[in-house]
Structures are given as C-alpha cells and as structure tokens.
Amino acid sequence: MVVLNDRPVVPLSPAISQALAECERTDRTFQLVTPATSRLTLPLRASKAQWLVHDDGYYEGLTGRPMHWNGTAFVPLPEARDYAPTYTTPPADPIGSQLVLTFQVRHAPEGVLGAHTEKLMRLITGDPPKGWGTTEPLQHRWAPEDLTAHISSTATSRVITIGASSRPAMATSDFSPLVSPAAGMAEMTTLTIGYTDDEDPPITQLPSFIDLVSADHPLTALLAQLIPGRPDLTTEPRWTGSSAPIGLASAGAYTGPPGFSRKRLGPPDAPITWFHLGDGYSPEYWQRHQDLLTHLRRTP
Structure with missing residues (x-):
C-alpha cells in the first residue's frame, strides 16, 4: 500500500x-x-x-x-x-541529542500500567505525563487507571504517552499477556527525552533514577542510549549520527563479567544490577553491550 x-x-x-x-x-x-x-x-x-x-x-x-x-x-x-x-546533506537546524530509555516490566494481574513511564518522566523532566492515546493527536488526559482499563479491554497493545513539561518527552509502550502459566502483563516501553545542542542529558543520574523507579515494582531490564537528533523528537530524512550506549540494567545480583563497572540497585529482595557501558557519545561501545549480553545469557 x-x-x-x-x-x-x-x-x-x-x-x-x-x-x-x-x-x-x-x-x-x-x-x-x-x-x-x-x-x-x-x-x-x-x-x-x-x-x-x-x-x-x-x-x-x-x-x-x-x-x-x-x-x-x-x-x-x-x-x-x-x-x-x-x-x-546536513540538517538546516542544529542537532541536539535524544536520551532513549528502553525498559521491560512484568506486571501482576491487578497491576496498574504506566506507573514506570510516569515516574521516569517526573524524575527526568520534572513533570508527569500529559496524555495518552493510540494515535496522534493523543485522545486522553493522563490517568494510569484509564490506560490499564483500555489495555485490559481491547486488542490494541500499543499506546503513546506525551510529557507535560516544556522539555519534549514521549513514550511508546507495547503490552502483551504473559505466557501461561504466568498471569499478568508484559510491558516494553521506549521513553525518549529531547535536549538541545547546548544541554547535557542527565547521564550520571540514571542509576539513581532507576533505583527510585524500581523501589516498589522493579524493572526487568533497561537499556539507556543517546541518539543525535532533533530536540523536538521529530525525524528528518537525513543522517544525523550514530547512537551510543550509556548503560544496561538487568534484574538480578550479578558479580561479573570482569572489566565492567557495576552498581546494585533496587530493593534487597528484588535487586537490579546496573552496568556502565559508555558516555553516550562513543558508538564503538556497542561492542561492550554485545559482550555483556553474551555474558548475561550464559549466566544462570
């Protein structure tokens, strides 16, 4: 078509x-x-x-x-x-950066969806989401209970969330039922925050943000990266540069692999390990990301 x-x-x-x-x-x-x-x-x-x-x-x-x-x-x-x-051809307007957080969560059957997106938006932009919907412009004011009811009652699994702050923030979330015999919902969300070329994204604060978000309901995994792009989060049909990794968080208390900086996050009964990968500006560190994934897949 x-x-x-x-x-x-x-x-x-x-x-x-x-x-x-x-x-x-x-x-x-x-x-x-x-x-x-x-x-x-x-x-x-x-x-x-x-x-x-x-x-x-x-x-x-x-x-x-x-x-x-x-x-x-x-x-x-x-x-x-x-x-x-x-x-x-270089874009006409200055290129900034986009902080991209892709995370996974497993929700209990009675869980309220959208809480992690709301917490991360509050921590990074200072404001909660403004609205959600399935198409643009978004149709609903932000209310996690309404979003949860929508996902529970319809086959539409993807929703869009937009921030209320003056800083551009948008998330796309996919929800799907957990495979039996598990009950509940699996969530995969990509949250993107825009920054101008003279602003520094809060890279060093990410571990503390993840720790706070996981206090009540820990994440399963989170990948943080920085992508050169327009601060307003729209995309031009032009090359703007390569993405670069910042870090990866994975549920569990890991002691390896050697050569990786690690930090324990989350509550004691559901720990998360944060692995620092790079500065967000060096694409060559994607190899470290691959090496880490290989190690995690082999670790019980």
Whole structure:
C-alpha cells in the first residue's frame, strides 16, 4: 500500500494507523511517500511504515538507500552504490541529542500500567505525563487507571504517552499477556527525552533514577542510549549520527563479567544490577553491550 503525504510534520494519524493495521492483516508493506522537507513524529517512525522520500528521485528516509518504482512498489535501485545525496546533506537546524530509555516490566494481574513511564518522566523532566492515546493527536488526559482499563479491554497493545513539561518527552509502550502459566502483563516501553545542542542529558543520574523507579515494582531490564537528533523528537530524512550506549540494567545480583563497572540497585529482595557501558557519545561501545549480553545469557 502506497500513501502520499506532503505535510511538514507527518504524525501517526488515525488514517495512517488504520492503513498500517490493514497492511498487517493482509501481509502487505505500508509505504509512506513524503517530500524531503517533511519530518516524521516519533510514534510514526517507530511503526512498521516504510518511509520513502521524493527528491529528484526516491530514497528511504531512515537509511538513505536509493529507491525506484518498479510498477508495483518502491524497491532498491539496483545500480545505486552510495547514499542518496539529500540524505547526506546536513540538517538546516542544529542537532541536539535524544536520551532513549528502553525498559521491560512484568506486571501482576491487578497491576496498574504506566506507573514506570510516569515516574521516569517526573524524575527526568520534572513533570508527569500529559496524555495518552493510540494515535496522534493523543485522545486522553493522563490517568494510569484509564490506560490499564483500555489495555485490559481491547486488542490494541500499543499506546503513546506525551510529557507535560516544556522539555519534549514521549513514550511508546507495547503490552502483551504473559505466557501461561504466568498471569499478568508484559510491558516494553521506549521513553525518549529531547535536549538541545547546548544541554547535557542527565547521564550520571540514571542509576539513581532507576533505583527510585524500581523501589516498589522493579524493572526487568533497561537499556539507556543517546541518539543525535532533533530536540523536538521529530525525524528528518537525513543522517544525523550514530547512537551510543550509556548503560544496561538487568534484574538480578550479578558479580561479573570482569572489566565492567557495576552498581546494585533496587530493593534487597528484588535487586537490579546496573552496568556502565559508555558516555553516550562513543558508538564503538556497542561492542561492550554485545559482550555483556553474551555474558548475561550464559549466566544462570
């Protein structure tokens, strides 16, 4: 399915959400075509939409790979040997950074959903979330009880949460029932906070934030990274730089591996171990992340 949209900022609107759902039901690819002057919102970028950019030809907005129309769909240009020229053109506005926290939680059947997102937003931005919904603009004022009731009563598992602070903050959360015989809900959330080029994200404070969030209901895991990008959290079809890891938190009291700085977090009966990986500005530390994952998978 091909959809053309020439808005300056393209959101995950109800129409696009319905088209994505139809493509998933019918095993098709959703291809969104915009001009090079358009930007995507964070929820649309995180969806399964394939972004095509029209600018003296076509290219993928997130990869820069040149594309062409073959009569049925947009496919890679066979003779292309480089990125599309517009993709490698520097953005017009200064690029800041986006602090990205991806975490997992296991909720009991009677648990209230959204509490971890609310606590992290309060700690990092100073304010609770403003609203939640399934498409943009968001439809509901923030109320974890209402969000919990929605997830319990509908097949829609993904929700979007937006912050109330002047600092841009947005989360996308996926919920799914735990596999039997376990009861309850599994949550996977990605929280993104925007910073300008002259601001420093609170990298050194992350362990204390995770400790506070896990006091009542510990996280299962959390990955923190820093991504170069627009402070308003929208995405241009241009290269802005590589992401870099900050740290990984994993449920359990780990003593290894050697060479990794560790910190014990969470309550004594449900400990979490924070592993420091990098400064958030050095992409080469992703290898440390891989080495750590390999160790954790082998550890009982």
